[in-house]
Amino acid sequence: MSQSYPVDFSDKRNLEKYSSAFTLSDMEVFVFPELLYPLVLANIMSPVIWKWREDSWFDGIYNKKFLYKVNRIKQYIIQNYIFNLDLATWGLTTKTKEIERFRDFIDMNTLRQSNALFGYEGDKYYFDIDIRKHFGLDKYDSDVIPYWKTETVEAMEAFRFKEGFTTGAGECVSLSALYAAAMFIIGRIPLEKIFLMATPLHSQNFITESEGILTNNRRILTKNMWFNGTSLSAKARRALENEKVTIVSNISGYIHILYDVATINPEDYRTFSEKLRAFLKTDLNVSLFINFLRFKSKYKNLFQFRCDCQGYSKYVALEKIFEYEHSSRYNAGPETRRLLLNEMEGDEFHLSPLPGKLILNEYEEILEINENRSLENIEREFLRITDESQAGIIREMMSDIQKFLITEPRLPSENKKFVTLPVPQIKPDDSREEIIEKVTSMSGLSEMCRLTLYVYRQMDTIDWLPFVKAAIERNPVSFKELENLRIVEIYNLLQQMAHVSIYDGKRLAMPDEVWNYRRGDGIEKAFLFACNIIERDKDACITLIIDKENVELIYSGNNYRFSSSKGLKKQISIKGYEYQIF
Secondary structure (H helix, E strand, C coil): CCCCCCCCCCHHHHHHHHHHHHHCHHHHHHHHHHHHHHHHHHHCCHHHHHHHHHCCHHHCCCCCCHHHHHHHHHHHHHHHEEEECCCCCCEEEEHHHHHHCCCCCCCHHHHHCCHHHCCCCHHHHHHHHHHHHHHHHHCCCCCCEEEEEEHHHHHHHHHHHHCCCCEEEHHHHHHHHHHHHHHHHHHCCCCEEEEEEECCEEEEECCCCCEEEEEEHHHHHHHHCCCCCHHHHHHHHHHHCCECCCEEEEEEEECCCCCEECCCHHHHHHHHHHHHHHEEEEECHHHHHHHHHHHHHHHHCCEEEEEEEEEEEEEEEEEHHHCCCHCCCCCCCCCCCCHHHHHCCHHHHHHCCCCCCCCCHHHHHHHHCCCCCCHHHHHHHHHHCCCCCHHHHHHHHHHHHHHEEECCCCCCCCCCCCCCCCCCCCCCCCCHHHHHHHHHCCCCCCHHHHHHHHHHCCCCCCCCCHHHHHHHHCCCCCHHHHHHHHHHHHHHHHCCCCCCCCCCCEEEEHHHHHHHHHHHHHHHHHHHHHHHHHCCEEEEEEEEEEEECCCEECCCCCCEECCCCCEEEEEEEEECCCEEEC
């Protein structure tokens, strides 16, 4: 197939955007939100997730209900992928370099308010622990920042070949895109219902099926789980409680907190916003009160529980009940509390009320009587039975209960200019081949489809200039390990590496992927070789001739040969950071 659409790569913004489709760093996706859903579509086009359908783990899944499907997908992902966010995998860049690269496209002061590595301080937690120290950046100059590239599903799978890994892996945006594709391919959930949400420090999905589901790294959260007060839900709540949502994207397009134009279908966005707000809001009852006390440990010490045992009352501190939850299948909620109490040691109970602690039973009775009443009414009733000396802590507790029960997400404003752009009409019953055909056939009309082919690395249908630029300029991972080797030694080392690409067909890996996973087709190895030559010799003149199975790199009067099974033909001239493609 040949390229069937024009892209003006003399336009710097176009060239940066399309080259970003290959590296997909967090900053690139923030500046070019058009890239977010093409990653999902590229994963859907990939054969990797379609192979999951053949796994017995998913036998009969198509006849099951929504939550069953979601939980099977979740467990599969937990077993086969880990969360990975380190500095070594994709290397480092600098603020100076990235600011220079993007200064014509985005206001840098605005960027600093929205990006953690450029000064954003939305989530106080990260800055209490010193974000640079937390991520291991404290040993570098303050100008140094990580690339943190988002992995395709192929790159996630290939972590199995990387030293120290036994499963696939990926960072949060990668896991979001993986989940979105899996929900569509395995769960057969329409893409119109799958929304990706990016915040300055995190990425997660919201699926508008039923009452909604959040995917968070490898985990999922139902509405009940959001309010269950566990440490897992506490971590999952952090981003939406503390950070602005910078991008929301689905199959129709995106909306960005900074940009005036939005391409997402406004009706889809309105449905998403309403469903998400409903998901993040609930009323107070006895079960949720216990969940809150589990969530906010400072308040559980206020209470003791009175239980009737063999005709007389005994008292036990609430924090003791919560301690026993950790080793029990039961919890402190009203439904299973009696069973949990039966497992507790007898000496945890007291015959007299514990001094200074409030009787939990009395507050639960108020909640039972006043269920669905306003928090203001409940607070008045709580204060009525509370000693004046503890009234202050009860008022403080009720304020925190309101925050626990109602999270108001800070979403991009709907006050945007919504424009409708052509997008592929992909349905859950479509085959992989039909989806590839739809995306490819629309690539001349739809930028989403066009960018998808670049993210997918379909090299026989795209212009090579963005690939070459990304490969040479943003793949530093091998430099440190190879810096003491002579050029010929690097060539010999590359020849000894496994001769297989992590991408099928006429698709190519980036040099960092080749080095991380110690494998690659001859074309891929040649680009890794060229990267290292230019790192040493900024004015290097390199000619790369790709003629189906034969690949030849010419540099400084020497010819270096590789073999390829990709069946591609191309000649590339590289002089420093200037490129010509023939």
